[in-house]
Amino acid sequence: MERLQAVKGMNDLLPPESAKWQFVETRARALLEAYGYREVRTPLVEPTTLFARAIGVATDIVEKEMYTFTDRDGSSLTLRPEGTAGAVRAYLEHQVAGREGHTRWYYSGPMYRHERAQKGRYRQFFQIGAEALNQPEPTVDAEMIAMLAQLFTALGIDDVDVLVNCVGGAEDRPKYMAALRAYLEAPGPDGAPRLSRLSETSQRRLDKNPLRILDSKDPTDIALTAEAPSILDHLGDASKAHFDAVLATLRELGVKFTVDARLVRGLDYYTGTVFEVRGRGPGLGAQNALCGGGRYDALVETLGGAGKTPAVGFAFGVERVVASIPGEPASFAQAPELCLVSHGDAARRFNLALAQELRGRGYRVDVDHRSASMKSQMKRADKLGARFVGVLGEDELQKGILMLRDMGAGEQRPVTRAEVEPALAAARISPTVKQEA
RNA sequence: GUGGCCGUAGAUCAAUGGUAGAUCACCUGACUGUGACUCAGGGUGUUGUGGGUUCGAGCCCCAUCGGUCACCCCA
The missing domain is CATH 3.30.930.10 (Bira Bifunctional Protein; Domain 2)
Structure with missing residues (x-):
């Protein structure tokens, strides 16, 4: 194929x-x-x-x-x-x-x-x-x-x-081109016309676009045109x-x-x-x-x-x-501000609704849709570069809270649903180390 | 359009013509609800493709495709 x-x-x-x-x-x-x-x-x-x-x-x-x-x-x-x-x-x-x-x-x-x-x-x-x-x-x-x-x-x-x-x-331009041509056709230091020693491409350019001869990267051309008349004088x-x-x-x-x-x-x-x-x-x-x-x-x-x-x-x-531009491409990316991980179906559904609400307010929020282990969900959140992770299991769901973990500090505390946004907002005011777009 | 160099794991690269490997990444576990650190495991491969030489080819030869860098030119 x-x-x-x-x-x-x-x-x-x-x-x-x-x-x-x-x-x-x-x-x-x-x-x-x-x-x-x-x-x-x-x-x-x-x-x-x-x-x-x-x-x-x-x-x-x-x-x-x-x-x-x-x-x-x-x-x-x-x-x-x-x-x-x-x-x-x-x-x-x-x-x-x-x-x-x-x-x-x-x-x-x-x-x-x-x-x-x-x-x-x-x-x-x-x-x-x-x-x-x-x-x-x-x-x-x-x-x-x-x-x-x-x-x-x-x-x-x-x-x-x-x-x-x-x-x-x-x-x-015609006046200058005439002057440039005269210079190239005149004998160089060795007595031979400079023109004949120019590179092949430059000789071809003489009729097509003589100005480009000045732009040549060929060392011989550069040397030959070093003393060429300047357009600025014409x-x-x-x-x-x-x-x-x-x-x-x-x-x-x-x-x-x-x-x-x-x-x-x-x-x-x-x-x-x-x-x-x-x-x-x-x-x-x-x-x-x-x-x-x-x-x-x-x-x-x-x-x-x-x-x-x-x-x-x-x-x-x-x-x-x-x-x-110096710097790793990843450092220009916008990481999620919050990753929501969960244990159990009910918690995951709750997370989805919470994420939707926060996204509506302009926060970058990721939800882990898998019913994977807490470890692998945390791992993913870390890889995404999230500032915070919100952990929600059966316990938290019953108590109406979630564990808000600051990934940079490695600390977490229980917060109510209403406290999540203020925490994110506060983090924005004192950002860690982010490129702003 | 012309020329040089290179094609091996997701990435970067090893492997006298004789069993395809390392590092990073990735996955699993140690920790049955917690990442980044540590430790123990796991190879995930049509060696670009097609032919040829050979007892045997990642390696040699031919062709082809692709990549890359440079010339030309330009952003």
Whole structure:
């Protein structure tokens, strides 16, 4: 029989690992909402042309990484490889621009790229991202980067580098590319053109996307481009003023960052400010980009918007962020506050009713449904990490009490049914050692 | 798409070509109504799969599937 298993590169997420994800999602949502972002939900599937037009036909994503299939009516559909295209499509389709001056949206969900899986890179991966639409001000770029810095701090990830660059707009880039090409075609220290000594992939990039040559990991490439002209020296006045304002604002906001003139993004729609947050923790492999983003001032127009709608956005990879957070997954889980164990049918039924009542008041309560030995019921309660165990047997049932055992202290005392909730409430005020979500 | 490494118990890993094991986890008991500690027991396995070589294969050979890491690229 054929073994049933998940599709390659698409992972199941099981407890207690899922608790760590919830921690990330909860914190991220809270922060995004604090900055005025509201959630948008768009389909996982979009017309293929949307991504081809938004991301760029020459990008790796569109060229070879899309999950594309033919619908029953013959139209070509694609599982979204990123979130911005769909968000912008929705923004235009619902004519949001006409209803509000500027728009702040965030999204969260799975993305799909048909790549070879490795550590930190999967075919289905989750991103949380945000878009600030119709907001041209450089302070918006800076505010977004500041928010991200705050997010990583809130998640307990200290080991990050915030990299910022400006890749210029349509008016800047041709000039820079010409300068870069001239540099590469000029003879190097040894008299031969640098170009001929570049790695094969970098030579190929010269025509396709010369900026990426700067991003190469090949040691020879790095050495050859060490003295290459910087995009930052080839910006027009408008781009330069914008970028300077972004940097100034970041300093005012106290954000630690590095300007990296070699920082490039893989999606064609970026213009002007780009940024990336790189992790350095041991949980990451070679794929250490936790978050990437930047300005895309022309994208809305490209997708059919009337007039200019400057925008800036980012997305971070949930898998990579989770992998960067120190701490055992189990320590992020919400253990029951009370486990009810029993001896005898009547007691068990009583427990079930009590549990239901307490759960209705918002407590996390577990009931052991088995008629197992007290020992094995206690064992289970311990394994669940319960703060308290309520023991109910025939004796207690008759007396109208139950034994409330504090598992941390190893002490127990008889309490009436009405005293259970106050005891739980008191424990909440002075919690033991719990992560709060 | 290219390359390296690895597939043995739930997990992490041992086992000159000669009876498949350890540790942790798990279960039972000591304690017939009390966890975590201690002690005494218990192996829970299609050695990924299919073929080949051999008297004999977890080990050698071929194929295949899967995992993993890296390149490319990116979150």
